[in-house]
Amino acid sequence: MTGPSVRVGVIGTGFGARVVAPAFAATEGCEVVDVVTSRDDAAVRTVCHRTDVDLISVHSPPFLHATHVREAMAAGHAVLCDKPFGLDASESAAVLAEADAAGIVHLLNFEFRHDPVRARLHELVTGGAIGAIEHVQWTHVTSGSRVPLRPYGWLFDQALGGGWIGAWGSHAVDALRWMLGEVVAARGERRVTVTERPDAQGRAHAVDAEDGFTARLELESGATAVLDSTFAATASLAPRLVVTGSDGVVECVADARLTVRRTDGTRETFARPDTDGDPHLVPMRRWAEVVRDAVRAGTPVAPTFADGWACDVVLDALRSGPRRPSPPA
Numbered sequence: 001m002t003g004p005s006v007r008v009g010v011i012g013t014g015f016g017a018r019v020v021a022p023a024f025a026a027t028e029g030c031e032v033v034d035v036v037t038s039r040d041d042a043a044v045r046t047v048c049h050r051t052d053v054d055l056i057s058v059h060s061p062p063f064l065h066a067t068h069v070r071e072a073m074a075a076g077h078a079v080l081c082d083k084p085f086g087l088d089a090s091e092s093a094a095v096l097a098e099a100d101a102a103g104i105v106h107l108l109n110f111e112f113r114h115d116p117v118r119a120r121l122h123e124l125v126t127g128g129a130i131g132a133i134e135h136v137q138w139t140h141v142t143s144g145s146r147v148p149l150r151p152y153g154w155l156f157d158q159a160l161g162g163g164w165i166g167a168w169g170s171h172a173v174d175a176l177r178w179m180l181g182e183v184v185a186a187r188g189e190r191r192v193t194v195t196e197r198p199d200a201q202g203r204a205h206a207v208d209a210e211d212g213f214t215a216r217l218e219l220e221s222g223a224t225a226v227l228d229s230t231f232a233a234t235a236s237l238a239p240r241l242v243v244t245g246s247d248g249v250v251e252c253v254a255d256a257r258l259t260v261r262r263t264d265g266t267r268e269t270f271a272r273p274d275t276d277g278d279p280h281l282v283p284m285r286r287w288a289e290v291v292r293d294a295v296r297a298g299t300p301v302a303p304t305f306a307d308g309w310a311c312d313v314v315l316d317a318l319r320s321g322p323r324r325p326s327p328p329a
Contacts, residue, residue: 003029003296009047010035011068012059015082015280020057020109023284030292038064048072055080055295059109061154062087062161066095073098078105078295083174084166085308089316092309105300107291108308110174114286117255117272118175121243125179129260130245133180136225138172140239144231145194145211152197152205158319163209164231165190165318172227173217173314174307179243181220182310188215188318193232215318255279 008024010016010032017035024030033053036043038060048056048071056072057080058065065081072079079099085108086092099106112118125133144150154160155167165188177183190210198204212230219225238254248262260268294301 005029005031006292006295007031007033007052007054008057009033009050009053009055009077010057010059011038011044011047012057012082013037014059016057016059019278019280019284020059023281023288024057024292026285027288027292029296030288038068044068045071048077049075053077055105055291057109058082062166063154063159065161066091069095070098073102073104076102076104078107080107080109080291081305081308082109083170083308083311084161084315085305085312087161089309089312092305092312096305096309099305105294105298106305107294107300108303108305108311109287110171110178110303110307110311111280111283111287112171112175113178113283113303114290115255115283116286117252117258117270118283120258120270121241121250121252122179124250124258124260125243125245129248130243130250130262131247133219133221133223133243133245135223135244136176136180137242137244138225138227138229138240139237140168140172140227140229141233142231142236143233144236146232147234149194149197152199152207156197156205156207156209156211158209163190163319164211164229165213165315168229168231169213169215169227169315169318170311172229173311174303176217176219176225177307177310177314178303180223180225183217183314184220185218186215186314186317188213188321190319190321191230193230210319213318217314 010021021032021035025032034047036047055078058068059082069081155162191212193211196204211232215227217225241252243250251259256272258270
């Protein structure tokens with residue numbers, strides 16, 4: 001699809017500057033006009049109200065998402081918002097309703113739907129390659145916040161939208177919804193392994209946002225799923241996702257290799273082409289092309305704010321379970 005260049009303003013100098021801005025800049029038919037820090041209110045207002053912007057891409061911390069999305073909507077721009085969409089499902093529902101009323105193109109940054117391995121997994125699951133889906137097991141163990149120790153910040157403050165349920169669980173829940181339909185029941189158990197962290201100045205802060213969780217979900221398809229993940233382990237392991245069906249099993253290891261094992265003994269493999277750098281870059285580049293076309297057409301495409309809200313409903317259920325601090329290491 002060809003058309004005028006889509007001009008993008010990016011809010012966020014972390015993931016936004018490192019992944020999103022380069023992805024849009026490398027996408028034919030897109031132009032990044034500015035990248036601003038989410039902590040500079042004046043800069044955020046300025047970029048949101050620029051007349052030479054078509055899309056505002058919001059990658060601020062979760063506690064700022066609603067404010068920044070509303071600023072962009074007030075100027076009539078299309079909006080791409082990162083996950084988790086809101087601090088909770090109530091906030092997400094309100095922003096979704098406002099976006100629908102405003103008639104803007106709204107999109108949610110579940111970019112892993114466009115990862116080539118995830119896309120192939122989706123084809124296998126929805127195409128019946130292993131029959132009716134019965135169960136999903138997903139483990140993701142990383143030392144990302146512990147080795148080296150990550151300083152205290154919003155990610156470790158529950159009131160600011162911190163916690164591993166929002167950071168990783170949101171992607172997992174979206175993947176399950178995308179492949180298997182809506183989640184009809186969910187319960188979780190949160191855990192805090194590193195109970196205290198120093199800030200950049202060395203001051204110690206108690207941590208109340210989970211750095212790991214276990215969850216059990218039931219899908220409208222009748223399948224069940226179990227998630228077990230942490231980013232406060234002492235070493236990292238390759239993530240492993242196993243989907244069990246009535247006619248076979250699909251195993252995904254490290255988001256890089258798929259193996260299908262069928263009841264008749266046949267086997268199929270699919271491997272990601274070798275890539276360097278941030279694993280978000282490949283799916284983000286593919287998603288950027290879809291976003292560009294949606295903005296040009298003036299029509300939202302999934303995932304939208306509605307998917308962000310549906311995900312947040314599940315995340316709220318997971319967060320409402322017990323939180324048990326682990327003993328200090």
